[in-house]
Amino acid sequence: MKFKLTTTFVLSLMAASAQSQVNSLPAQPHLLVKGQAERTVVPDRFKLSLSLQRVDISPEQARKLTQQDAEKILSAFKDHHALQDSVEASALSIQPQYVYEENKQVFKGTHVARTLSATFARLSDVRALLATLKTSENMLLTGISTQYSGEAELRSQLKREAAEQSRASAQGLAKAYGANITGLYTISDVAPSFAYGVQAGTWPNSKQPLPPAPVPSVGSYVGEPRPSDMYTPAESLEAGTLTISENVYAVFLINQ
Numbered sequence: 107m108k109f110k111l112t113t114t115f116v117l118s119l120m121a122a123s124a125q126s127q128v129n130s131l132p133a134q135p136h137l138l139v140k141g142q143a144e145r146t147v148v149p150d151r152f153k154l155s156l157s158l159q160r161v162d163i164s165p166e167q168a169r170k171l172t173q174q175d176a177e178k179i180l181s182a183f184k185d186h187h188a189l190q191d192s193v194e195a196s197a198l199s200i201q202p203q204y205v206y207e208e209n210k211q212v213f214k215g216t217h218v219a220r221t222l223s224a225t226f227a228r229l230s231d232v233r234a235l236l237a238t239l240k241t242s243e244n245m246l247l248t249g250i251s252t253q254y255s256g257e258a259e260l261r262s263q264l265k266r267e268a269a270e271q272s273r274a275s276a277q278g279l280a281k282a283y284g285a286n287i288t289g290l291y292t293i294s295d296v297a298p299s300f301a302y303g304v305q306a307g308t309w310p311n312s313k314q315p316l317p318p319a320p321v322p323s324v325g326s327y328v329g330e331p332r333p334s335d336m337y338t339p340a341e342s343l344e345a346g347t348l349t350i351s352e353n354v355y356a357v358f359l360i361n362q
Contacts, residue, residue, distance in 0.1 A: 132291050132359060134359060134361075135285070135360050136291060136357050136358060136360060137276050137280060137287075137358045138355070138356075139272045139355075139356055139358070140272060140275075140297075140353060140354070140356075141269055141270070141271035141272030141275065141353070142268055142271065142352070142354075143264040143267035143268040143271060143351065143352055144264065144349055144350060144352070145260060145264065146347050146348070146349050147254050147256075147347065148254075148345055148348075149252035149253055149346070149348050150227060150253075150254060151189075151226070151252065151253035152226045152227075152229055152232045152252055152253075152345075153192075153223060153224070153226075153250070153251045153253060154223065154226070154232055154236075154250050155221065155222070155223040155247075156179060156222050156223070156239075156245060156246065156247055157219065157220075157222075157245075157246040158175045158179070158221070159217065159218065159220075159243075159246070160172045160218050160219075161214055161215045161216070161217050161218075162215045162218075163216070164215075164216070165218070168200075168215065168216050168218040169198060169200070171244075172198065172218045172220055173198075175244065175245055176195065176220055176222060179222050179245075180193065180195065180222065182235055182239075183235075186234055186235040187226065187228070187231050188224035188225065189225045189226065189227055192224050192225035193223070193224045194221075194222070194223045194224070195220065195221075195222050196220055196221045197220070198219070198220050199217075199218070199219040199220065200217070200218050201216070201217050202215075202216060202217065203215050203216065203217040229344075252345065252346065252348060253348075254348055254350065257350060260350055261350065261352055264350065264351065264352035265295065265354065267352075268352050268353060269293065269354045269356070271354075272293075272354050272355070272356040273356070276358040280360050284362060285361065285362050286362070287358050287359070288359045288361055289359045290356060290359075291357040291358065292356065292357045293354060293355070293357075294354070294355050295352065295353060295354055295355070296355070297353070297355055298355055298357075
């Protein structure tokens with residue numbers, strides 16, 4: 107009986123929460139508009155991440171070898187001008203290692219792991235560091251990500267532009283229908299989920315991505331490879347670009 111009462115209470119809270127969301131819309135006439143602003147920037151920060159791991163019957167040997175690898179990587183970070191305070195090193199993770207052989211769980215030793223990362227201001231430093239690395243099952247390059255150092259300031263500017271755009275959009279709509287804006291009811295950077303049938307992430311966008319190319323099904327015949335298909339150009343680490351965007355959703359009160 108106690109379980110039923112608890113369940114009823116939780117459901118009542120959920121219903122009250124959903125009702126409060128619907129009631130957050132004003133009863134009087136209003137406009138719900140979205141403002142969006144974005145910039146495409148060239149990244150100026152490059153984060154490199156590595157994972158170190160060793161398996162050995164001797165836990166001390168696995169720890170020692172992992173620590174030696176970590177010291178080499180940390181020294182390489184410093185030699186290639188990693189940004190101050192950007193170097194991160196996790197604590198050692200130590201656990202038993204098992205594999206299945208002939209449907210039996212076989213102990214292989216102690217698995218010791220550690221992750222390291224650092225951020226660089228120049229792509230040339232990252233390239234130079236990569237040239238010195240020799241990855242293996244014990245040293246894995248897990249990722250290279252790009253960032254923009256002025257992102258926080260840019261996002262603040264984009265929020266202001268998105269807010270101005272939402273205001274201009276509301277004014278244009280109100281004028282088109284012979285209405286006047288009497289005030290701002292709510293404004294948020296989170297998409298609302300009201301009675302309009304529009305959920306977060308489904309607002310129309312003029313930059314819709316193209317659908318991905320179809321992937322051949324397993325076992326399908328794709329033809330013999332041509333010589334040109336067998337040639338793979340050398341990979342090139344390039345900075346590329348980043349698109350940073352901000353959205354603002356506003357509800358304006360109107361009258362006629």
